[in-house]
Amino acid sequence: MEHEQDEVPEYQPNPKERGGVVPSIEPPKVSREYVQKLYQSLNETQASIFYSVRQWCLQRVWGQNPQPFHYFVSGGAGCGKSHVIKCIYEEATRIFRQLPKLREEHDISMPTVLLTAFTGTAAFNISGQTLHSLLKLPRSLKPPYQGLGNSLDEMRATLSNVEILIIDEVSMVSKRLFAYVNWRFQQIKGNKKPFGGISVLAVGDFYQLRPVGKAKPLCVYEEDEEDFWKEHFKMITLTEIMRQKEDLAFAHLLNRIRVKQKTESFSESDKTLLASAVTESKDCPTDVIYIFATNKEVDCHNSKTVRALHKDFVNIDAEDYLQDSRTGKMKKLGAPTKSKKGELVQTIEAAEGVRVMVTRNIDVEDGIVNGTFGKIANIVTETKAGETRVQKLGLQLDNPKAGQKQRQNQQGASDSLIYIERLEESLSKKGVVRRQFPLKLAFACTSHKVQGMTLQSAVVSLKRVFEPGMAYVALSRTTSLGGLHITDFAENKIYADSEIAAAMQTITTASLSGVMPLLKHVRETDLVEMFKIVHHNTEGLTTHIDDIKCHHELRLADVLCLTETHLSGSIVTDSIALEGYRVFLRNRHLCYMRFPELAKKEGGGVAIYCKSHVHAEVFQHIPNVTDLEFLVVKIEAPVKLMIAAIYRPPVYSIKNFLPNMERLLDYLRVVCPHPIIVCGDFNENHLGNIKKPVLEMFQSKGYMQLITAATTEKNTLLDHIYVCQPNVCFQSGVLQTYYSYHNPIYCIV
Numbered sequence: 001m002e003h004e005q006d007e008v009p010e011y012q013p014n015p016k017e018r019g020g021v022v023p024s025i026e027p028p029k030v031s032r033e034y035v036q037k038l039y040q041s042l043n044e045t046q047a048s049i050f051y052s053v054r055q056w057c058l059q060r061v062w063g064q065n066p067q068p069f070h071y072f073v074s075g076g077a078g079c080g081k082s083h084v085i086k087c088i089y090e091e092a093t094r095i096f097r098q099l100p101k102l103r104e105e106h107d108i109s110m111p112t113v114l115l116t117a118f119t120g121t122a123a124f125n126i127s128g129q130t131l132h133s134l135l136k137l138p139r140s141l142k143p144p145y146q147g148l149g150n151s152l153d154e155m156r157a158t159l160s161n162v163e164i165l166i167i168d169e170v171s172m173v174s175k176r177l178f179a180y181v182n183w184r185f186q187q188i189k190g191n192k193k194p195f196g197g198i199s200v201l202a203v204g205d206f207y208q209l210r211p212v213g214k215a216k217p218l219c220v221y222e223e224d225e226e227d228f229w230k231e232h233f234k235m236i237t238l239t240e241i242m243r244q245k246e247d248l249a250f251a252h253l254l255n256r257i258r259v260k261q262k263t264e265s266f267s268e269s270d271k272t273l274l275a276s277a278v279t280e281s282k283d284c285p286t287d288v289i290y291i292f293a294t295n296k297e298v299d300c301h302n303s304k305t306v307r308a309l310h311k312d313f314v315n316i317d318a319e320d321y322l323q324d325s326r327t328g329k330m331k332k333l334g335a336p337t338k339s340k341k342g343e344l345v346q347t348i349e350a351a352e353g354v355r356v357m358v359t360r361n362i363d364v365e366d367g368i369v370n371g372t373f374g375k376i377a378n379i380v381t382e383t384k385a386g387e388t389r390v391q392k393l394g395l396q397l398d399n400p401k402a403g404q405k406q407r408q409n410q411q412g413a414s415d416s417l418i419y420i421e422r423l424e425e426s427l428s429k430k431g432v433v434r435r436q437f438p439l440k441l442a443f444a445c446t447s448h449k450v451q452g453m454t455l456q457s458a459v460v461s462l463k464r465v466f467e468p469g470m471a472y473v474a475l476s477r478t479t480s481l482g483g484l485h486i487t488d489f490a491e492n493k494i495y496a497d498s499e500i501a502a503a504m505q506t507i508t509t510a511s512l513s514g515v516m517p518l519l520k521h522v523r524e525t526d527l528v529e530m531f532k533i534v535h536h537n538t539e540g541l542t543t544h545i546d547d548i549k550c551h552h553e554l555r556l557a558d559v560l561c562l563t564e565t566h567l568s569g570s571i572v573t574d575s576i577a578l579e580g581y582r583v584f585l586r587n588r589h590l591c592y593m594r595f596p597e598l599a600k601k602e603g604g605g606v607a608i609y610c611k612s613h614v615h616a617e618v619f620q621h622i623p624n625v626t627d628l629e630f631l632v633v634k635i636e637a638p639v640k641l642m643i644a645a646i647y648r649p650p651v652y653s654i655k656n657f658l659p660n661m662e663r664l665l666d667y668l669r670v671v672c673p674h675p676i677i678v679c680g681d682f683n684e685n686h687l688g689n690i691k692k693p694v695l696e697m698f699q700s701k702g703y704m705q706l707i708t709a710a711t712t713e714k715n716t717l718l719d720h721i722y723v724c725q726p727n728v729c730f731q732s733g734v735l736q737t738y739y740s741y742h743n744p745i746y747c748i749v
């Protein structure tokens, strides 16, 4: 009884499949503003994973055929693993729209990135699908591999554009399931490369829930099982806990709980912290979710609570039918048969306000899945031949995003409820078919159902914890220790799988240090006197000031040169202030005397931000330089430098641009003995065999151009850094952002 759990939790093929309709597998559309906020929030390690995948996607689009990646994103509960997946999904999907094959076909309806998880709840958490439903996997995964048969062509068509497979909560994925996924993609893609040659991002925490049954987690090597893990996957670890970021003492305690072995004891201070959450059952709040280890405890708590809180509930009995052996007709049984584990329940004690959980994946995309929580808000009955029966149940779901599609379809409905009807399923008792609502009371649920969730408050019972990692999953759901109530506390129920720590040591670590090169230099170089200059074509300063503030590398610049500020007027407003910097601006309309049509054109403009410790003097007007979008700062300390930021609009002819640029360089050389650095967007591509008059002019004056890699999404190198004394710069390169067509470029002096 203690080991009671669903055999294959939440396995339910997509009901639409039965009708032969190809499931649409795109998660719901989210606005650009929403996505931008997600990107802004990424912490350093999340950003390094994000940019690493982003760079890979760009290389694919540019036809450079990078090797597929197989990353395992690890980290404790609440480190933001699912968060980073959502960001990667959005950005990768956007970039892949530029894949030549998609552009040629003018068809972007087939997915390029797949968001999946083993359980329906975990899949919904990331707006994805279950692996079973997406890949039409059989219920039993016993070898030999069962191919797709008649569905192969349909699956090939649906998944023909897939580049990246993302699997969340991978700790619950068994080796057999993983092997099946590999084979499926090999069959679909028609090759023998790992996962058919697509990239895989496996995400999860092996210290959390393991595969159901006797299967071992992927990271634990077993001789007689296929191992696709060890050979291919490289690990990236997130360490900053985001779920409990407002309660760091709790976050640190959870980190220790995560790895605690059964034989170990907590320190006295940890015991004290935990003791503050231990609550007598009678004192626990009644309106929050209770988390238990076993289904039996959950059922018991549910029926007790429904009776205590609701006086006039109706019993919705299952309608069971048995085939009459003489007539062959289905005959309704007088009373429902006793349910077995996993079957639609015998009786639902329903009343308005009763908390329930959906127990079948009705619509994974729409978030009406096994594990969706809500309250019964409307009991719709019908009366036929004098007999009244419950026909539909209206649910108010906890997650307002769930059920959106259904609500749109029932246009004209006056409430925000979703309505569910009875499902029909065969029972294990021979010949018996049951019609019942796929619901059960949900004042409580099991740890398996809450993995991946973030809750404000919960009551966790440790009484029947039977598995390593189980207590950790349950205890790590709430955002603060104050929101957690523990009943039946016992130290020995909190323990990690003893095999995991050793297995984790065997996973190769991925090196992402080149992804954020400026950050790496600042972190790893002990040179105190590094002076960092960054240029970025921002495509609008007011629109992107928040992105700049949140960027982990732009913020490191001592001098940040920005072009295409798109500002007009001359007032420095608070809206473009960067903390710790002084800003100098030159908007486009001030930059052209002989070309009024350019001065009037929208866009353009330059800005230079100097850190407050930098002694800088600005030059806005230079004799004879009448038509150039530029700003110059003369720096006296902590280094002696002259820095110019330039923007040449694509419509500004080289013939008119170059003389102005030359006069600026000549002037700088005369007035200042300091090394000169000129950076900007020159709209001259330095990749490929084309004429480069700007480069030639700079070279004729003794300058060297430092940037050698593409600086735009179209694989062109338009942003340059010219230095008159190249030996002053010891490092330069290209950084990444998500909010502009251009990437920033940097050099360190």
Ligand SMILES: Nc1ncnc2c1ncn2[C@@H]1O[C@H](COP(=O)(O)OP(=O)(O)OP(=O)(O)O)[C@@H](O)[C@H]1O
Pocket (backbone or CB within 6 Å): 041, 042, 043, 046, 075, 076, 077, 078, 079, 080, 081, 082, 083, 084, 205, 242, 243, 244, 451, 452, 453, 454
């Ligand atoms: N960079 C971030 N900025 C702000 N909030 C974040 C960030 N990363 C994650 N979060 C928030 O922290 C909470 C936990 O994040 P998430 O569910 O992604 O963690 P997880 O590592 O997947 O957890 P689990 O292992 O429990 O599934 C969520 O509420 C999420 O929105």
